[in-house]
Amino acid sequence: MKKSIVFLFLMAGMLANANVRMPLLFSDGMVLQRNKIIPVWGWADANEKVEVRFNKQIKTVQADKDGKWTIGLNAEKAGGPFELTITGKNKIVIKDVLVGEVWICSGQSNMEFQMYKTMNSEKEINDSNYPMIRHFGVAQDLNGAPKEDLKAGKWAVCNKDNVKDFTAVGYFFAKKLYAELKIPIGIINTSWGGTCVETWTSREAFEKSDDFKDMIASVPSVNMDAILETYKKSLLDNIKKIQGFEVTLDNENQFTALSFNDANWPEIKLPSLWENQQIGNIDGVVWMRKTVVLSAEQAKKEAVLYLSKVDDEDITYVNGIQVGTNNIWETKRVYKIPSGVLKEGANVIAVRISDYTGGGGIYGDPADLRIDFKDSNIMLQGLWKFNVVQVKVALAPNSYPSLLYNAMVNPLIPYAFQGVLWYQGEANVWRANQYKKAFPLMITDWRTKWNQGNFPFYFVQLSTFDEFGGNSTKGSRWAELREAQGETLKVPNTGMVVTTDIGNAKDIHPTNKQDVAKRLAAIALNDVYGKKQVCSGPMYKAMEIKGNQVTLSFASIGSGLSTPDNSVNVKGFEVAGADKVFYPAKATIKDNKVIVSSEAVPNPIAVHYGWADDDTEINLFNKEKFPASPFRTDDWEMITANEKYSISK
Numbered sequence: 018m019k020k021s022i023v024f025l026f027l028m029a030g031m032l033a034n035a036n037v038r039m040p041l042l043f044s045d046g047m048v049l050q051r052n053k054i055i056p057v058w059g060w061a062d063a064n065e066k067v068e069v070r071f072n073k074q075i076k077t078v079q080a081d082k083d084g085k086w087t088i089g090l091n092a093e094k095a096g097g098p099f100e101l102t103i104t105g106k107n108k109i110v111i112k113d114v115l116v117g118e119v120w121i122c123s124g125q126s127n128m129e130f131q132m133y134k135t136m137n138s139e140k141e142i143n144d145s146n147y148p149m150i151r152h153f154g155v156a157q158d159l160n161g162a163p164k165e166d167l168k169a170g171k172w173a174v175c176n177k178d179n180v181k182d183f184t185a186v187g188y189f190f191a192k193k194l195y196a197e198l199k200i201p202i203g204i205i206n207t208s209w210g211g212t213c214v215e216t217w218t219s220r221e222a223f224e225k226s227d228d229f230k231d232m233i234a235s236v237p238s239v240n241m242d243a244i245l246e247t248y249k250k251s252l253l254d255n256i257k258k259i260q261g262f263e264v265t266l267d268n269e270n271q272f273t274a275l276s277f278n279d280a281n282w283p284e285i286k287l288p289s290l291w292e293n294q295q296i297g298n299i300d301g302v303v304w305m306r307k308t309v310v311l312s313a314e315q316a317k318k319e320a321v322l323y324l325s326k327v328d329d330e331d332i333t334y335v336n337g338i339q340v341g342t343n344n345i346w347e348t349k350r351v352y353k354i355p356s357g358v359l360k361e362g363a364n365v366i367a368v369r370i371s372d373y374t375g376g377g378g379i380y381g382d383p384a385d386l387r388i389d390f391k392d393s394n395i396m397l398q399g400l401w402k403f404n405v406v407q408v409k410v411a412l413a414p415n416s417y418p419s420l421l422y423n424a425m426v427n428p429l430i431p432y433a434f435q436g437v438l439w440y441q442g443e444a445n446v447w448r449a450n451q452y453k454k455a456f457p458l459m460i461t462d463w464r465t466k467w468n469q470g471n472f473p474f475y476f477v478q479l480s481t482f483d484e485f486g487g488n489s490t491k492g493s494r495w496a497e498l499r500e501a502q503g504e505t506l507k508v509p510n511t512g513m514v515v516t517t518d519i520g521n522a523k524d525i526h527p528t529n530k531q532d533v534a535k536r537l538a539a540i541a542l543n544d545v546y547g548k549k550q551v552c553s554g555p556m557y558k559a560m561e562i563k564g565n566q567v568t569l570s571f572a573s574i575g576s577g578l579s580t581p582d583n584s585v586n587v588k589g590f591e592v593a594g595a596d597k598v599f600y601p602a603k604a605t606i607k608d609n610k611v612i613v614s615s616e617a618v619p620n621p622i623a624v625h626y627g628w629a630d631d632d633t634e635i636n637l638f639n640k641e642k643f644p645a646s647p648f649r650t651d652d653w654e655m656i657t658a659n660e661k662y663s664i665s666k
């Protein structure tokens with residue numbers, strides 16, 4: 018009897034090993050790229066014969082010694098639905114297969130941003146019955162070496178039940194393409210919030226790069242346990258260096274008390290995620306404390322504490338008394354302070370923040386960080402004390418380079434597609450100058466790996482967001498990152514969407530994804546699909562200085578330079594002389610050029626336009642209503658000039 022059971026288990030194992038297996042991308046409801054060779058691949062027994070049938074095609078291939086097989090089906094015209102049949106020692110039938118246009122959507126949170134969060138989401142979701150649009154959501158995953166298949170993922174037909182979790186930018190792009198082309202559209206969404214460009218780039222690309230080969234040489238490969246141990250030591254050493262003492266939960270029960278002395282705690286600026294400040298990219302538990310001084314009259318009044326938003330969970334105390342808690346990262350914290358808690362003189366707000374993944378800390382609109390009395394308020398933005406007491410020692414996407422490439426890009430290769438849509442950069446603002454090398458490196462890397470030529474690669478320039486209050490005087494990391502994105506247009510077959518007019522200075526995740534997608538679609542329709550049209554806004558080209566005036570000329574002006582109200586006066590320009598001090602400038606449109614001057618600068622040598630974290634007020638467009646990209650005419654050293662990617666950050 019025991020021998021029979023063992024024999025049955027062995028036979029079951031042999032049969033399981035013999036089965037032809039397909040990547041998760043090849044599943045019911047999929048969309049294949051039209052007018053290109055269609056790579057189909059999978060796994061079987063070593064040397065097993067595999068037959069692939071699609072439409073009127075029949076092709077066979079023999080698996081290699083490792084069981085891997087790949088075959089190229091002839092290009093097909095748009096159409097469907099079809100069945101894709103793969104037969105080896107078993108048979109797989111993939112149903113409801115369409116042929117049309119396939120685009121990969123990737124990047125960080127603004128590409129990940131789901132439909133249910135968008136502007137007018139209820140209306141948009143109710144108008145989403147487009148069965149010819151399909152969405153493949155790649156499950157978030159990371160790995161130390163390239164994986165052959167995805168962790169999870171499936172194709173979903175576009176309707177109001179499914180669309181709420183689609184990438185909003187990808188969906189609105191697909192919707193516009195479908196309206197124009199009337200053929201199936203597939204979008205493959207592989208994105209992860211808060212991620213830097215380096216995690217999306219392969220190890221081989223870094224090894225071949227003069228700018229990054231020394232960095233990658235110090236990174237362990239393949240062994241995730243070794244990577245984790247190295248990461249753990251680096252992370253804890255870095256936090257100890259920042260705050261001057263060990264990461265420990267000891268004594269945290271004392272941190273709520275008014276009497277606790279936090280003089281040796283370092284300071285952090287709030288509201289702002291700690292990933293963008295000295296704490297860096299950690300998940301774990303951080304205490305934050307703020308001391309405020311109240312008059313006797315204020316201490317007697319009813320009060321409400323506004324704590325903006327907290328990512329992910331907070332427990333909030335005032336003078337040792339818990340006043341509130343919440344674990345929904347997108348919800349504003351509004352906590353009533355009970356009568357008798359506040360005192361004349363010093364009062365302490367203490368917040369225990371638990372961050373489980375992604376961004377962490379108190380973030381949002383500075384106006385939402387305050388104590389309100391009936392007839393007055395005390396603003397709480399600015400410097401707070403902090404103490405990191407626990408670090409979640411687990412690999413995150415930004416822990417090491419290539420982790421997301423390995424797990425969320427490599428398994429997609431060599432799937433045929435038309436192009437890539439990319440929305441990322443927020444996580445790289447601290448290294449904006451180096452992004453001029455890192456971003457083109459990633460684009461070239463993907464093109465090399467897929468070996469499908471210089472496929473279109475269209476990306477979104479960062480919109481306005483007042484994270485650091487940066488400007489021409491203090492320097493602006495966000496402006497520098499936008500410049501790096503603009504310079505990436507030197508890479509062949511790339512396109513950039515400018516979003517200065519559709520962002521939100523108080524929200525890093527603007528909800529207007531419709532216009533972002535329409536502008537991406539305009540580039541694709543013009544460059545790929547022959548719908549010749551103006552598809553981008555003015556780009557700085559050259560300047561001429563005469564006396565105290567600077568005349569600026571632009572490319573991509575369409576039918577002419579303009580402003581939204583058709584005024585000839587343009588906002589957002591500054592000029593500087595040899596002292597490198599910038600002053601607001603008068604700017605007017607004349608003969609499709611912009612003439613700039615300032616009485617404070619008699620001998621101008623440099624011009625800035627929209628050079629700030631928050632560039633909401635700038636208003637130079639072309640008559641087709643595409644905004645001009647922010648720019649500078651000087652080559653003076655930037656504040657991120659010497660910031661380099663390193664494993665400890």
